Amino acid sequence: EAGVAQSPRYKIIEKRQSVAFWCNPISGHATLYWYQQILGQGPKLLIQFQNNGVVDDSQLPKDRFSAERLKGVDSTLKIQPAKLEDSAVYLCASSYPVEGGDEQFFGPGTRLTVL
């Protein structure tokens, strides 16, 4: 079974530029998550999709961040314009909701450096 795919793996941009990340979840997983993990901290949920609907985006800085999940499969996360404090690893995860613990499967992440 293929895991969660993310691209690119690394990205370096200057502040005020735009950047987009892509995520392909595990086939059949209805729930998709985007997390931001700043160095030395735990992952922080940015947005959670159930199929192609948003379940939670309360911690997404909507003035600069946007995300979409077309057709309930792939997802893109965009930052426009980027700030220095956006430097972090952006993790995508997916899960298949089951009664009890829906284990999240994580992708390798995209490491963003904003100069």
Place this chain on the structure above:
Amino acid sequence: AQKITQTQPGMFVQEKEAVTLDCTYDTSDPSYGLFWYKQPSSGEMIFLIYQGSYDQQNATEGRYSLNFQKARKSANLVISASQLGDSAMYFCAMREGIGGGFKTIFGAGTRLFVKA
């Protein structure tokens, strides 16, 4: 208020010994789940173990066990017979209900160092 608290920024353990990583949580939702993930230096997040709030017995997965004390709102991870490959960051996470769905919140993590 912190939803998930991991009070140990770093822990050292001798190879082959057991170690306990602490986690306390805060929720008013009667139905919730607790997870532990491992993050090696390579960066990937690896699921280790899950405990549901209604589970009567502590969860175990191989060398990992979860010491669930519901009244104290603690969910400590116990790793038995530590191995050098266990050196990594460990995150405790809680899944609680929001509206019609669920939200997962992670703690700040504990870095475990296993000494030979």
